[in-house]
Amino acid sequence: MKKKRIDALNEKAKAIQRLADGEQPSAAALAERRMPQGCTTIFDTGWETNPRPTYPVGNCQASARDFHGCVGDCWWPAQMPDGLTNHREFDVQCPNVARDWRNLKYD
Amino acid sequence: MKPMWTLADHRVFAGGAGTEGALLFGAEQASLYAIDAATGDFLDRWGRHGAFALAEVAPADHEIAAALADAQVLVPSARARRAPRPTIDPATVPLATLVLEAAQACNLRCTYCYAGGGTYGGAARVMSPELAARAARFLVEKSGDLPRVTLVLFGGEPLLNLPALAAAVAAGEAAAAEHGKTLVVSLTTNGTRFTPAALDFLAAHRIGVSVSIDGPPDMHDANRPYGGRAGGGSYADVVAGVARLRERTGRAPAARVTLAPDQWARIPEVFEHVLGKGFLEVGIAPATPVAPALLPTPEQDAALLAGFAHVARRFVDEARRGRVLPFSNLLDLLAKLHVGQVRGVPCGAGLGYVAMDAQGALFLCHRFAGDDGFRIGDLATGIDHAKARACLAAQAAGRADACGTCWARSLCAGGCHHENHLRESVLGLAQGTCCDFIQRWIELGIRTYGELRADPGHPVLAFVGRRAEG
Amino acid sequence: MRWATVLLPALAAAALGAAPRADAGDRYYYLGYGVVQVIDGATDTIVADIPVKGAVRNVDLSADRKYLYVTSNRHLVHKVDLAQNRVVATADVKGDGWDRVMYGFVLAPDGKTAYGAFMSRRAENGEAIVGRPVVAQFALDTGRIVRSVEVPWGVAHLVGAREGRTIYAFGQDLYTIDTTGPDLRIVATQPILDKGMNMLPFWDYTFDNGGVASMNYYTATAMGVMLVDQKTGAIEDLVLKGDPAMAYSVVLAPDRKRAWAVMDDLTEIDLARKTYVRSVPVAEGTCYGVNVSSDGRKVYVAGGGSTLTVYDAKTLKPLKVLQMASDGMDLRRISF
Known part of the structure; x- marks a missing residue:
């Protein structure tokens, strides 16, 4: 794949780029309305998606609010402590993620 | 008449450690791009011209020119003038x-x-x-x-x-x-x-x-x-x-x-x-x-920046391990840069x-508090908006020229009123004694953001994005 | 006025009052981590904390509405006395050498047993042995399994119907399990995933809805709501028109003409017309659970994070935000 000469990094640059893309409709624009199914990577916890154009798109707001739902007993492969085998007492350590996140201890 | 083009106000920063190419910051919109070496050369070459016609650009560079036009860094000369920022009525x-x-x-x-x-x-x-x-x-x-x-x-x-x-x-x-x-x-x-x-x-x-x-x-x-x-x-x-x-x-x-x-x-x-x-x-x-x-002293200012740079480096190292180093100053700056505020x-x-x-x-x-020059009403009668407007106008006075040509204006917009007041009205310094530090600090933030972005799926950016929201 | 009409109900209430019981009205049960918190629906205040070991997942209400059974950490079953707001007994479905996790939980009508969907494993000579996934009936006092049936794929959620004669097991497919014979038997399999339906049926609000389980799912283009009538076992599948609203869970309004769904937004659904009515973002962020007062006037969203927001159902303006002790899984309503 050819490397792009100029790559939008922040949200503003991406918005400007989208504007430019809008003037020249492309297949990429059509793809935007597709609803992702299945799981996401790393900190994008869970399968859930969100069509609102705020950050993070396609994710819980904030991802901390989906942390416990992803811990262990749910099966999507988000990067979370495994609550069924290795971190069974995770809820004791961190019952309220927004408050207790500094107590998170898992490898 | 040939349509003339101009490079809008921008800054190019060398990418951080481990990144290829450079970072392009659009001053007017706080937009941030990664660019390759050829684009960097183009900006360097044509930045020294005023307005130019696209016919002057070598065919090999047309692709770069088009990309920069999409990014609104290369703009029609008629649109290159900065729009004055609207004042906000309190x-x-x-x-x-x-x-x-x-x-x-x-x-x-x-x-x-x-x-x-x-x-x-x-x-x-x-x-x-x-x-x-x-x-x-x-x-x-x-x-x-x-x-x-x-x-x-x-x-x-x-x-x-x-x-x-x-x-x-x-x-x-x-x-x-x-x-x-x-x-x-x-x-x-x-x-x-x-x-x-x-x-x-x-x-x-x-x-x-x-x-x-x-x-x-x-x-x-x-x-x-x-x-x-x-x-x-x-x-x-x-x-x-x-x-x-x-x-x-x-x-x-x-x-x-x-x-x-x-x-x-x-x-x-x-x-x-x-x-x-x-x-x-x-x-x-x-x-x-x-x-x-x-x-x-200038040496002390340099030490301040070096200290922040040291912690920023730690931030990047931690981010590579998927962890957020809770350094408020940097998190706030990265959040603003992330949005392009x-x-x-x-x-x-x-x-x-x-x-x-x-x-x-x-x-x-x-x-x-306690300074009658900045008193804007009281609880019984409410906020005196006319006084607030006057205070803000006085703070902004005299800064329009310097700020208007400063590449960091979109993110800074003039600096802390109180700090400016102390330096200029109390200590009698000239305007702009904080500017150098602020510019270097924002540059540090841009480089750090560029480094985080170099790893595209970077989880820490999600955290930063959330902070930017609110 | 005849005094008898006034006095007799009062006397009856006084007689019942001899035993402790929850006051009349709506109570909401916030399923948290290490705690179930009780919210009084009249004042929308937290009126009791029920310490419960573990991360609460499923609940079911006893037929006499005196006990709430609460499962946690996917293997503990706590019996909560709703008058005293405390755990009076706990059973563990692990034991007999198997390490089990339970997804889905419904009480059997006998009051002594319940059904759970289990996955299991154990170690033998240092080797891991993985058990076949099953739906099993187990004793509530000991946690011991009474009988079970293997299911082709692990199951996420159970709904009981026809007075416990049928158990629906939702997962990759929907299995209909007949409980009336000596053995549990799968009598029907309906595809879910193969029909392009993406379902996360953890929240069904069967008792809150007055005996109807409500679960939403997605196809590539739409959101659907699946309704299971507990009494008849009938399954109704409503595909909503328009771009899908994103939701984890759906609860029925008391008149069953409308429904409320929640994830990042709180969305009102017109079930008769199969359309979305309106939607507001939840300011506190994503929520897993949604519920509605028995008079239909207030909507509650909670879980995911540690907030509970009360909305005016008419204006969709938030009336109150409660900060809960922990993050949560769901919010359930019991009307006394």
């Missing part, structure tokens, strides 16, 4: 944050205090609970359609006046419930007054707490001694207090560090020390130059953000 902005100077008194005598030992001039005095309650209701009632308002409990040392704090929060919560709004309460304290009653209050209302702590004992105690005959450093009491606060509320407070210029060389050490004391985040502020002795004003002072002193007088911001 009367149109609903009240979002009210800072209560609940106790204009303090049990510490910090060396760099901008509030004259907490009183903001004059004798020590405290706000009556009745006035505090009225102020909280005022905040909710003047907040228009905003779903969320913030009440800041401030001083002096606010915990010297727990009855007023309790009255304000109770009244604010009741008014918020009545109006279907959310009330957020935060408190900034010196950390020496976490009595059982104070802790009960903070826990019951889930109040976000910031504690001032200036590093290891020798530095903290030098900066933040007790007043009165007892004197002595406050470090041991603060650390013990923070432990009790965490125990009682289950929440870690944020740390607010203030350092004098001769302490800036120790920033990395201070950051690590304070982080190790169990704070949620650590923010570091250079002391405001309330006296000429606190004005830094364009500000017409440097802060919300007088524009939805107002402070009230112990007698009910309103001021442009908490730092101006």
